[in-house]
Amino acid sequence: MGVTKTQIFDQPQNELAQFFKILGHPARIAILQYISKQNACICNDLVEEIGLAQATISQHLKELKSIGLLKGEIEGKSMCYCINLDRWNELQQLLNSFFDTTKYNCC
Amino acid sequence: MGVTKTQIFDQPQNELAQFFKILGHPARIAILQYISKQNACICNDLVEEIGLAQATISQHLKELKSIGLLKGEIEGKSMCYCINLDRWNELQQLLNSFFDTTKYNCC
DNA sequence: TTTTAATATCGCAATATTACGATATTAAAA
DNA sequence: TTTTAATATCGTAATATTGCGATATTAAAA
Numbered sequence: 001m002g003v004t005k006t007q008i009f010d011q012p013q014n015e016l017a018q019f020f021k022i023l024g025h026p027a028r029i030a031i032l033q034y035i036s037k038q039n040a041c042i043c044n045d046l047v048e049e050i051g052l053a054q055a056t057i058s059q060h061l062k063e064l065k066s067i068g069l070l071k072g073e074i075e076g077k078s079m080c081y082c083i084n085l086d087r088w089n090e091l092q093q094l095l096n097s098f099f100d101t102t103k104y105n106c107c
Numbered sequence: 108m109g110v111t112k113t114q115i116f117d118q119p120q121n122e123l124a125q126f127f128k129i130l131g132h133p134a135r136i137a138i139l140q141y142i143s144k145q146n147a148c149i150c151n152d153l154v155e156e157i158g159l160a161q162a163t164i165s166q167h168l169k170e171l172k173s174i175g176l177l178k179g180e181i182e183g184k185s186m187c188y189c190i191n192l193d194r195w196n197e198l199q200q201l202l203n204s205f206f207d208t209t210k211y212n213c214c
Numbered sequence: 215t216t217t218t219a220a221t222a223t224c225g226c227a228a229t230a231t232t233a234c235g236a237t238a239t240t241a242a243a244a
Numbered sequence: 245t246t247t248t249a250a251t252a253t254c255g256t257a258a259t260a261t262t263g264c265g266a267t268a269t270t271a272a273a274a
Contacts, residue, residue, distance in 0.1 A: 003259055004232065008158045009133035013140075017133040024128025025262085026116035029205075033120075036209045044220060051115045053264050058222055060262095077220050077271055083210060092206040098136075099199040102143045103190060110229055111262065132232085151250060160234050165252055167232095184241055184250050 016098055019091060022067050027052060028060050032069070035081055042078045067091075123205055126198060129174050134159060135167050139176070142188055149185045174198075 006014050022028065027050060034049050043061065047054045061081060064070040068087040073080045113121050129135065134157060141156050150168065154161045168188060171177040175194040180187045 004132065004134075005159065006133060009137055013133045013136045017131050017136050019131075020127045020136075021131025024124050024126075024131045025111065026113060026120045026124040027111075027262090029120045029124050029127075030116055033209050036211045042220085052112065052262095054221075055223080055265075056263050062222085074221095074271090077218090077273095079221065085210060088206070088210050092203070095202060095206075096199070099195070099202075102140050103192060103195050104143045134232090149250085159232095161251075162235075162253080163233050169252085181241090181251095184243095184248090186251065 016094065019067055019094070022063050022069075025060070027056075028064055031057070031060055031064065032083065035070070036083060042075075043081055044078065123201065126174055126201070129170050129176075132167070134163075135171055138164070138167055138171065139190065142177070143190055149182075150188055151185065 009017075030050055031046060034046060038045070043057065046057050046061075050057060052060075061070060061072070065072065068084055069091065070081050071084045073082070116124075137157055138153060141153060145152070150164065153164050153168075157164060159167075168177060168179070172179065175191055176198065177188050178191045180189070
């Protein structure tokens with residue numbers, strides 16, 4: 001099939017999985033890391049820096065935006081993509097809460 | 108294409124993405140949560156609990172094992188799947204280190 | 215106003231993932 | 245030894261993801 005049966009899981013499970021999933025691509029990790037160390041976070045740099053086609057980078061940026069991790073502001077002809085720090089911390093907390101709550105073993 | 112170009116990223120980036128990716132499925136989240144709250148973590152329960160076919164559950168378990176998050180011990184006819192606590196904590200730390208290191212914004 | 219530059223979107227091809235039935239495999243139970 | 249129960253693996257169908265060229269779109273520059 002290839003369809004994740006989201007309907008049999010609850011919303012927190014689906015949401016958490018979605019966050020993990022979007023972080024689960026090396027290009028998106030690299031994009032976040034690169035943006036974080038730039039002062040001027042212009043998308044065009046990313047194409048050269050990461051080494052993927054412009055269309056591909058744009059797609060990855062869109063996905064990172066979809067979970068709120070990036071915010072983009074138009075700056076003349078360019079875009080200024082930045083990490084949304086509030087969301088970033090929120091997400092980190094959510095993941096930690098998952099790790100903290102889910103770690104009792106039985107063997 | 109559909110092929111992730113892993114060769115253009117470095118090992119830490121690929122590894123981190125791989126961890127995120129494997130956590131990025133609601134069934135695997137649910138499996139971890141269920142195992143963590145059981146005393147007896149027998150796989151057969153999971154099929155009823157999660158609501159996916161036995162073959163599918165087995166496949167998800169295999170992926171969780173692949174990043175070391177689960178360890179399985181044979182217990183008679185059954186398997187006792189448990190969270191590998193050392194690995195669990197190690198991974199939590201790795202993800203936190205990513206979040207902590209990568210959060211400077213520019214806007 | 216035309217050109218240029220930066221980014222987004224569309225449409226596709228290639229590959230990956232998800233799910234499951236069917237079929238091993240393995241060890242206890244009968 | 246045969247049966248039963250639990251799990252793993254194989255093969256396959258359906259869908260998702262990745263990546264990119266081509267083509268919008270948009271705003272500054274010429």
